[in-house]
Amino acid sequence: MSHKISFGTDGWRGIIAKDFTFDNVRLVARAVAAYINQLGIGKRGLVVGRDNRFLAEEFAEAVAEEFTNQDIPVFLCSGATPTPVTAYAIKLYDAAGAVMLTASHNPPPYNGFKFIPEYAGPALPHITKKIEENIAKLQAGEPCDFYQLEPATGRYGHLLAEEQKTCNCTELNPFEAYIEHISNIIDLAVIRQAGLKVVVDPMYGAGIGYLEHLLGEAGAKLEVFHNNRDPLFGGTLPEPTGHSLDELRKRVRDGGAHLGLALDGDADRFGIIDANGEYITPNQFLPLLYYHLLTVKGWRGPVARTVATTHLLDRLAARVGQQVYESPVGFKYIGQNMLEKDCILGGEESGGLSIKGHIPEKDGILAGLLATEMVAYHQKSLTELLQQVYTEFGQLYSERLDIHTSLEQKEAILSQLKDFAPQELAGQLVTEKITMDGTKLILTDGAWVLIRPSGTEPLFRVYVEANSLEQKHKLQQEVKEILHLHT
């Protein structure tokens, strides 16, 4: 039975053996091959990376085979490879793009297919749309430009005859080159001098070995756990937030460590635990990092953030006369702004960031190392640094609520959202309405709310940023009441 394959916020995801079958993975690979050949850049080859999930090697080999069948050379990453490392390998080998097989932080039954174009950041919608069109044509057995026919049957979407295959597939490990590249971005000498103790939790994922290697080189005392392959992720989700971080929190506190660093399943997202065992949210870490780049590294340049990410970044940027580029949710848009507007930092509330000099793809390894560099340089905990930033720029209180709804409720809420335009919220006038992704309302004192359906999960997200805890609570209550949302 043909299954609708579409690329969501970040690639195509499906349940293994139900949607994510070898046939479907091969089909999507053929559609990518056709797209690359349509662009005329197939000869540069494609990188294929994969995480640590069930059948990862076999799926990666199937993708590689489809590419070589279409005369596209393959750089097949040996071993589990983080998404940012697969993306970096594009630059390393001057390839035409990459495929990363991963379902990121989704539960164990899932796998996913991300296409990363030659600019080494997540594919933008106009690109995934072309791939989806190719998929539809191949599924329907219709001609697909630049997709080679199987000579024996003249049918589209089938393999070339054995004698026509070039089988140009090279197995490579981009680990060393990536490590060298990151070593040039991070001040490992400062980390070395500080003599830090760091606890690392790669969550059984593709990031195993990376933070350990770099921090070990920098002389940090390390404690590492969840660093063996486990496609069941120890019974939790490979997502570096909430309860998944409980053990890291405990180990940091009990072991008197300076920091705890976690990665998600494909190591593109970060999770940071401070010396006191507190979780440092991405909305707290991003302004801290911007502050560090401006004051310690002396960099100057704009910031890219999503519509759901803290406006504390805007306050810092305004102080140094820099712009903030706001985009819909999805690192693809941040990556685009980083490239086009020469931003020195791009980041989002869900735990993704990159900086100038690196690729426009989110990188949890880079984020963890930057956090370590900051603690080493300032000789202060992140909480202390945060207080310093709050004293200078004021404190903002942000929180995201995830609200599950039925399909009928979803439709009702979506239609209500279109006309959602209260004059005031929590006693403040609404001064601006932004609808680039969901509905965002800005209030007179700078507080804001955003309501949008998730592109990766069946739920609504309600984001609030306020000037006090009390205001945050009030805003959450009012929005939930007006839209009939119940947690």
Ligand SMILES: O=P(O)(O)OC[C@H]1O[C@H](O)[C@H](O)[C@@H](O)[C@@H]1O
């Ligand atoms: O809020 P959602 O649409 O579910 O997206 C949440 C996150 O999903 C993926 O991880 C994307 O790479 C992120 O850029 C995005 O922030």
